[in-house]
Amino acid sequence: MTTSDHDPRLPASRPISRRNFLSAAGFGGMALAASPLLAACSTSKPGSAKTIGSATASAASATELKKILDYIGPYDPKFSGAGTTWKLGATLPFSGNGSFFGKLWQSGIDLAVAHIKEIGGPTIQIVSSDNGSGDAQKSHNAVQQMVAAKVPGIIGTEALGGVWAPLAQYKILCLDSGAGAPIGIQGIPYYYGARSAYYSDQWVGTLEYMKQTMSDKKSIVTIDNVSTIFDPKPALRALIPNYGFQYKSSVTATTGATDYSSVIAALHQAKPDVIWASISQFDIGYFMKQYLTSGLKAPVFAFQWTRAARAIAGNGYTNQYFSTEYLDVDKPSNPWQDLYIQEYKSKNGLTPEAYTADFYMCVFMWWQLMRDVLAKGGNINRGPDLLAALQARPTFNTVFGGDATTPGLLTMDLKTHSPSALPQAVFQDTGNSLKQLATYDVGGGNFKMG
């Protein structure tokens, strides 16, 4: 037998040497080690500090960008933080099934950092860390990295993977732009939702829209993932009849699933008039793609619209309904939103979406807190000072909603730690654009058709 014909399953004809073993093991080890490195290349090097603002040039002129100042509310320029380098943390999903979204959200953060610097704010240094798409261990490590980096605040996502205790322990303020602060995790010290609470904030506004436009429809079947935070079904079951609909049943789908044949079989069995799909990220795209050819005709209401999921679904998204923060890229509702859309397109070559704007907005919220702390003579590198600023002025101007002269408002409920006001909309995917059908505030207030 030649060397090349040696059976790898059989013992070697010569004793294994330490060198041979190490070289064999080393190969696998190197390969394993290379993967995270590659993954890291695709992100902002999780775990390492990175100055984003100074590296990014803005496409709009400084004069144009300064218009943002008209929309963020009056402040004393001497407390703008200009000339200061301020370090903040961001725990984003750079690995796991949400890793694509980590990169996307980082683009919203990057743009805000660049804008803030150009209009006379501080240089914000973002220390990014990977939360593994909500993985508890990785989230824990990410928060520990924030502690080690001594950041006073974190832009959080994925409900921080359930790792909330260190926030109060180390007095680090967290504003979560990924999932907000939904029922079940509200009121946690130092943890605040910086967007609508994932799904529950849209329930009332969506049901009100359905009540006004779909009187011929009665039964609703929901599609959910298993939530480690709270089970929405009991609350939804109680709420839905108040709007004249019947909660028929619920189908639980596996998070990250790509095959929805079992879910669709259950829908065929249930024959609902309306499908209420509380699944997100790529999952909703895969579901809609398969729903299109399922033979079912019931309208679907979903609570997140992303370009990436739309690309998967293709025509499966056409004519379906969405209810969440809304960015009308063809007809911006206020000039700040218009500027954001143009700037995002210019920098990223992509049409922005509301989910990314949540992260853009979050950085501006942090800047407001910084200015307020400085105005009171506090320390911007202390979490308690930032928290006190949030409690003293819990209202922030946002790119969402508003009109030609006034931006929309995000008001933080200091009891629930979730927004009590933030513009939302029911909109329809028409195939080549999104059409706004109704607007409302989180929780369903200020509902208006059109």
Add this chain to the structure above:
Amino acid sequence: MQVLQLTVNGIINGSSYALLAVGFGLILQVTGRFHIAYTITYALAGYTASRLTTDYGASFWVALIVGMLVATVVGVLIEAYIYWPLGPRAGNFALLAIFTAALGLLTVGQGALGLILINSGTAQISGFNIAPEQIGQVFFINLDVYTVIISWALIVIVALVLGRTRLGRMVRAVRSNLTMSVAVGASPRMIYLVIFGIGSALGGVGGVLTSTKAAVASDSGQGAILYALTIAFLAGTFASVIRIAFVGLGLGILESLANLWVSPVWDPVIIYGLLLVYAALKPFDVVSKFRRPTLRSASASASEMAS
């Protein structure tokens, strides 16, 4: 009626599982390698088909064939330049070293594909007009029909090649006793390459078909490969191609029918639970799958080949 719908769903999914399990199982049976980097060839085939159909306007069927060929070539290259040279160098630790290399390839491949798809997250395969089909109250899509037909056609072809040709006899000889197979004129290295080619081709076809139904993502095939591994175990690592395929089909139907009582979220629990039960109830059988074959069985195969 739901039973019928779920049975049809199970046949469709089970056919996909069967195709992958045969590809993965062949590699496992003949070479003894836990080639979990099979996922990479699976995803690469889908990605190739996506680029060809969306960027170059290739027809779906051309893309399917090219995707399969790319998977085949990559699978063969992995065996030729990574696994095979690693075996002798690792000696007693060959199984572990090759598994570690496969794990490394998997993570590197997924990381690289993640970089390629960084701006879109997924890639789509176009050129196939997915259309709904209905028989009575049972719903499926035209792609499902093709998936079932293509999967079983390939499985039967592979079974015939392995069962009725000289190549098949050589494969069986190498699988049974590598040393003796050399004595009767087989080239284990060539057989390994052929098996990696066939296995990867099957995975490539599965990758293109499944990605057309869903999309290509950096982790495409990750769940499927674990199902394939489970099926290969349940069938037995010396099982025939047809037996592996039917175990895959059965598992697909069982998984689907289980949704009569439990939510789809329990599907992986059922599949891996079965593996666990199998392993717990037949521990000695599982262990024996990875023992070297007995002299008697090896002699029988070698005699068969020599005749």
